[in-house]
Each structure stands twice: as C-alpha cells, then as structure tokens.
Amino acid sequence: xxxxxxxxxxxxxxxxxxxxxxxxxxxxxxxxxxxxxxxxxxxxxxxxxxxxxxxxxxxxxxxxxxxxxxxxxxxxxxxxxxxxxxxxxxxxxxxxxxxxxxxxxxxxxxxxxxxxxxxxxxxxxxxxxxxxxxxxxxxxxxxxxxxxxxxxxxxxxxxxxxxxxxxxxxxxxxxxxxxxxxxxxxxxxxxxxxxxxxxxxxxxxxxxxxxxxxxxxxxxxxxxxxxxxxxxxxxxxxxxxxxxxxxxxxxxxxxxxxxxxxxxxxx
Amino acid sequence: xxxxxxxxxxxxxxxxxxxxxxxxxxxxxxxxxxxxxxxxxxxxxxxxxxxxxxxxxxxxxxxxxxxxxxxxxxxxxxxxxxxxxxxxxxxxxxxxxxxxxxxxxxxxxxxxxxxxxxxxxxxxxxxxxxxxxxxxxxxxxxxxxxxxxxxxxxxxxxxxxxxxxxxxxxxxxxxxxxxxxxxxxxxxxxxxxxxxxxxxxxxxxxxxxxxxxxxxxxxxxxxxxxxxxxxxxxxxxxxxxxxxxxxxxxxxxxxxxxxxxxxxxxxxxx
Numbered sequence: 001x002x003x004x005x006x007x008x009x010x011x012x013x014x015x016x017x018x019x020x021x022x023x024x025x026x027x028x029x030x031x032x033x034x035x036x037x038x039x040x041x042x043x044x045x046x047x048x049x050x051x052x053x054x055x056x057x058x059x060x061x062x063x064x065x066x067x068x069x070x071x072x073x074x075x076x077x078x079x080x081x082x083x084x085x086x087x088x089x090x091x092x093x094x095x096x097x098x099x100x101x102x103x104x105x106x107x108x109x110x111x112x113x114x115x116x117x118x119x120x121x122x123x124x125x126x127x128x129x130x131x132x133x134x135x136x137x138x139x140x141x142x143x144x145x146x147x148x149x150x151x152x153x154x155x156x157x158x159x160x161x162x163x164x165x166x167x168x169x170x171x172x173x174x175x176x177x178x179x180x181x182x183x184x185x186x187x188x189x190x191x192x193x194x195x196x197x198x199x200x201x202x203x204x205x206x207x208x209x210x211x212x213x214x215x216x217x218x219x220x221x222x223x224x225x226x227x228x229x230x231x232x233x234x235x236x237x238x239x240x241x242x243x244x245x246x247x248x249x250x251x252x253x254x255x256x257x258x259x260x261x262x263x264x265x266x267x
Numbered sequence: 268x269x270x271x272x273x274x275x276x277x278x279x280x281x282x283x284x285x286x287x288x289x290x291x292x293x294x295x296x297x298x299x300x301x302x303x304x305x306x307x308x309x310x311x312x313x314x315x316x317x318x319x320x321x322x323x324x325x326x327x328x329x330x331x332x333x334x335x336x337x338x339x340x341x342x343x344x345x346x347x348x349x350x351x352x353x354x355x356x357x358x359x360x361x362x363x364x365x366x367x368x369x370x371x372x373x374x375x376x377x378x379x380x381x382x383x384x385x386x387x388x389x390x391x392x393x394x395x396x397x398x399x400x401x402x403x404x405x406x407x408x409x410x411x412x413x414x415x416x417x418x419x420x421x422x423x424x425x426x427x428x429x430x431x432x433x434x435x436x437x438x439x440x441x442x443x444x445x446x447x448x449x450x451x452x453x454x455x456x457x458x459x460x461x462x463x464x465x466x467x468x469x470x471x472x473x474x475x476x477x478x479x480x481x482x483x484x485x486x487x488x489x490x491x492x493x494x495x496x497x498x499x500x501x502x503x504x505x506x507x508x509x510x511x512x513x514x515x516x517x518x519x520x521x522x523x524x525x526x527x528x529x530x531x532x533x534x535x536x537x
Contacts (some may be wrong), residue, residue: 028448035456038472039463043317046467052319124534173293183303185309194313259331 008109009102015113035068036156037172040066041134045111055198061225062135062196068221069129069193074122075115075152075160076216081202083107084167085176085208091264104252115156126153137225147233152218158215160249162187166250171258172182186211198227212243274373278381289317296387303390307344310462311336311398312433325466326499330405332463334493337399338418338486339461342425343454349426350433354385358445366534375529376434376522387515389479406494415495417507423508425461428485431514431521438528457482466499473500481517484510503534 019026041063048059057065084107087093096103110122130136137160139145166183170176192215197208197218218237222228228236290296311537314336316390318329327335356379366380376457409416461482467475476483492497492507 005473014533022445023441023450024445028445028452032448032452032456035452036459038468039456042468042472043463046324047317049322049325054320088284178298178302181306184518189309189312194309199316199320204316205323221378 004101008105009107011101011106012116013112015110015115017113018110018120019114019117022104026143029074029122030125030129032131033073033122037067037070037126037130038133040070041130055196056227057198057225057232059195060135060137061227063130063134064225065196066220067127067134067136068224069217070126070130070214071123072152072155072217072220075120077111077115077118077163078156078159078191078193078216079167079184080162081101082167083177084164084179085170085180085246088167088170088258089261095263097259100254104164104248107164108157108248111160112153112156115152119152139224144226144233146222147237148224151223151240154218154237154244156219157188157244158240158247161244162212162216164208164251165247165254168254168258171254171262187213187216190214191216192221212247215240217241235251238246274377276315277373278377281381282384283346286386289313289386299387300390300393303387304394305390307340307391307394308381310340310459311394314462326496327464327466330402331494332491333398333402334406335464335486335490336462337378337395337402338421338425338515339458339482341392341395341399342422342485343458343461344388344428345393345422345426346429346433346454349378349390351385351388353433353450353507354447355383356437357444360365360440360446361369361444361497365532368534369529376525378399380434400504408493409495417489417492420487421510424489424514425485427514428481428510428517429454431517432480432482435517435521435524438524441528441532453480461485461487477502483515484513 044062044066045059047054048057048062052058055064084093087096093103095104099106101109125134139148161181166179167176169179173179190197190211191207192208192214193216197205197214200208208218218238219228223233223236291491294527311333314332315329317324318332322328324332358456359368359379361442431465432448433454437446438449438459439449443449457480460468460472460476464489465476465483468476473483488507489510491495498504498506
C-alpha cells in the first residue's frame with residue numbers, strides 16, 4: 001500500500017517536472033490567457049451594463065469568472081491531450097503494460113503532478129494580471145478555499161478520465177481526431193468555459209447538467225465566487241466525486257477492452 | 268512586374284499540386300471540412316447565448332455583432348487558408364529545415380508562405396459565409412455601391428492585415444523555440460477581439476486595437492459605414508474607408524520585420 005503510494009508520488013513528480021522544463025512556453029501561455037481574460041471580462045461587463053443579475057452572477061463575479069476560467073484552462077487541460085492515443089498508435093503502450101503500476105493509475109498520478117505545475121505557473125499569474133486591472137471576488141472563508149481546492153482536484157480527475165476515454169478510442173479507430181474534436185467541443189461549451197452554464201437557455205442548461213462537463217469548470221468556479229454556498233457546496237463536491245468515480249471505472253473498462261484487441265508488431 | 272507574375276504563376280502551380288494531394292483521401296477530407304465547419308460555430312454559439320440574455324451589447328444588436336463576426340471570421344479563415352501552416356513554422360527553425368529555405372533561389376517569405384495550403388480550412392470559410400449571410404439577411408442594410416465596396420474591401424484588407432500580423436509575430440520563432448503560442452495571442456486573440464464591437468473594451472485596449480495591432484480596421488470601422496451607424500467613440504466617418512491603406516501599412520511593417528529577423532538568423536546547425 002505504502003509502496004504503491006510512493007510510486008504514485010514519483011509519477012506525480014515526473015508530471016510536474018515534464019512541464020517545468022519549458023519556462024518560455026509558460027510565459028507565452030500566460031500572455032495568451034491574459035489576452036482572452038481581458039476579452040471575456042469586457043464582453044461580460046458589457047452584458048452586465050444592462051442586467052444586474054443573470055443566473056446568480058453579477059458584474060463582479062462575472063469578471064472573476066472570466067479570469068478564473070483562464071486560470072483553470074491548463075490545470076484541467078481542456079484541449080489537445082493526445083498522450084495515450086499517441087502511445088497506442090506508436091505501440092509504446094506495450095511498455096506501459098509491463099510496468100508495475102496500472103497505466104490508468106500512473107497516468108492519473110502523472111496528470112495530478114502536471115496539474116499542480118499548471119496551477120502555480122499557468123493559473124496564478126493570469127489571475128493576478130486580472131486582479132491588477134479589475135476588482136475580483138475572492139472567497140472570504142478558509143473553508144470555501146478548502147472546498148475550492150478539493151473541487152479543482154476532482155475537476156482534474158474528471159477531466160483526466162474523459163481525456164483517457166476519448167484517447168482510448170485510438171484502440172479501435174485509425175484516426176481518433178474526429179472523436180477528439182467532438183469531445184473537445186462539448187467540453188468547451190458544456191463545462192461553462194466559454195459562457196457560464198447559468199447563462200444558457202433553460203433547455204441547453206439542462207443538457208449541460210446531464211453531462212460530466214460542468215464538473216470540470218463550472219462547479220469549481222461557482223464554489224469560488226460563492227454562487228453555491230453551505231450544503232450546496234457539499235452536493236456540488238459529491239456530484240464531482242460521483243462523476244470522477246464513474247468515469248475512472250469506465251476508463252479502466254475501456255482500456256481493458258482495448259488492450260484485449262491490441263496487437264503490437266515488432267519484436 | 269514580371270517577377271510578380273512569375274511568383275504568382277509558381278504559387279498557383281504549388282497550390283494545385285497540394286490540392287491534388289489533399290483530395291486523394293476523399294473521405295478524410297470531407298470529414299475534416301465538416302468537422303471544422305461545426306467547430307467554428309462554437310464561438311458564435313457563445314455570442315448567441317449572450318444575446319439570449321440581453322438585446323444589445325453596447326449599442327450593437329445581435330445581427331450587427333453577427334456582421335462584425337462574419338467579416339472578421341471570413342478574413343481570418345482566408346488568412347488561415349493561405350498562411351495557417353505558419354503555426355508549424357517554429358518547428359522548422361527548431362529542426363533546422365529553415366536552412367534549406369535560405370539556399371533556394373526564391374525569397375524566404377515566398378517559400379515559407381507557400382509551404383502549404385490546407386484546403387480543409389474551407390470548413391471555416393463556409394461557416395463565416397453562413398454567419399455573414401445571416402447578418403446581411405436580418406439587417407435590412409440600405410445597400411449602395413459604396414457600401415458593397417466597403418464590405419468587400421473590408422474582407423480583403425482584413426485578410427491582408429491578419430496575414431501581416433501573423434508573419435510579423437511568427438518572427439518570434441527566430442529567437443525562441445516556443446514562438447507558436449505567443450503568436451497565437453495576436454492571431455487567434457486578434458480575430459476574437461475583432462468579432463466584438465471595440466466600443467465595449469476599455470480605452471487602453473481600444474487604442475491598442477486602433478493604433479498598434481490594428482484589428483479594429485478589419486470589421487469595426489468598415490461595419491460602421493455599412494450599417495450607417497455613427498461611431499459612439501467619435502472617430503470621423505472617413506475612417507471606415509482607410510482599411511486598405513492600413514492593410515498596406517501593416518504589410519509593409521511585416522515585410523520589414525521579416526527581412527530584419529531573417530538577416531539576424533543564425534542557424535544552430537553546423
């Protein structure tokens with residue numbers, strides 16, 4: 001048990017270091033996030049120049065939403081994760097199968113390490129840039145901060161399981177790009193990354209609520225800005241936990257099925 | 268002049284060869300085009316959701332913003348068709364394949380710009396045309412020759428502005444191997460900023476978009492004239508006609524930046 005945990009920690013450290021190796025990419029990325037942070041913030045302010053409240057948001061919380069989503073984008077890695085798919089394509093996956101840790105568990109540990117790096121270097125800096133120019137709403141109570149941290153960890157786990165699932169389609173499909181694109185689209189819209197889910201028309205909000213995607217962005221943001229409070233926070237965290245567990249199980253199942261039909265050529 | 272014609276003829280030949288190659292895999296091509304067509308609607312869905320909550324953004328209605336969106340996205344989609352592969356340019360610097368470009372008997376910029384031509388970007392172009400058609404159909408514009416000329420001019424000038432911005436900022440790749448993402452802030456960031464009325468931005472950002480990275484000239488200023496809208500920011504009416512001149516100026520600057528960057532390039536190879 002302890003040995004397994006130590007192994008997880010080792011994988012997490014590797015995940016952290018992999019991304020720490022490219023500081024220039026980090027600076028460029030923060031710049032991109034800041035550009036889009038300003039854009040989103042001004043668009044939402046123009047919206048709230050005419051309305052005082054939309055779905056529990058006001059001008060200040062909406063601007064906070066704009067910067068927080070930019071801060072979370074790399075942590076939860078919405079776009080362009082193809083690591084597993086590429087390993088399946090190249091056959092490198094065979095090496096992972098003989099390692100002592102299950103690839104899914106190792107992958108999750110690695111991804112949580114990566115997420116920590118991205119939170120520190122890609123999350124906090126754009127948020128600070130936003131805080132220099134706008135008045136952002138911060139949680140007042142340490143309990144809310146704690147709930148937010150837990151929520152982000154669960155968000156990364158849900159996002160990881162989804163990424164693992166669509167990557168696993170490479171076991172069956174010659175070209176997994178189509179699946180990647182469709183899931184990426186659904187993720188950016190229904191997670192509330194582009195526009196908060198509470199702004200959606202009723203029917204579309206209901207569609208979003210039936211998917212795991214709000215667990216990736218909308219729920220952590222709602223906890224942070226205080227749109228959900230008290231016991232609602234616990235319900236929100238439970239929702240994320242349920243999705244994380246269900247999707248990890250599905251990811252494990254899909255991987256096992258995929259491995260069964262895997263043929264790696266070469267000796 | 269003869270040189271220019273010759274370059275153009277060569278470009279057409281290269282494009283035709285690439286089209287033939289890309290159309291070999293017919294199914295994959297069709298799926299790619301449909302895929303890009305659908306994804307492109309994502310930003311527009313965001314705009315529609317905003318207008319489901321409010322009737323106006325600043326002094327602009329949904330159809331008016333759709334016009335801005337249509338012009339900006341069409342210009343950007345055409346840019347993407349022509350130079351979208353510049354996204355991969357930093358990689359050629361890193362691999363050292365750019366050195367090959369230096370020894371061939373054509374200008375470096377010509378070779379880099381013509382290195383690829385991704386016909387699947389037609390998906391994005393058709394999406395932009397659909398939105399533009401929607402805007403024009405719902406707006407009841409009082410059409411005159413001048414307005415039509417300004418509309419077409421905006422798309423052409425906008426394309427030239429975006430291409431120039433892309434060429435200028437991709438030069439970052441000569442100094443850092445991570446040039447792509449920094450360039451994206453200007454290219455993808457630029458088009459997204461141009462999709463909304465600049466009126467809603469703060470003063471510093473409006474000035475930046477009018478005078479530094481002039482994407483306000485892609486859609487916003489021309490659209491004011493097409494719609495017969497007085498500028499709430501108090502810019503004079505004639506500014507709507509200046510997009511082609513601005514495009515020429517930006518292109519000139521981009522050429523200068525490129526030439527200067529290439530002169531300072533030192534290959535890592537031996």
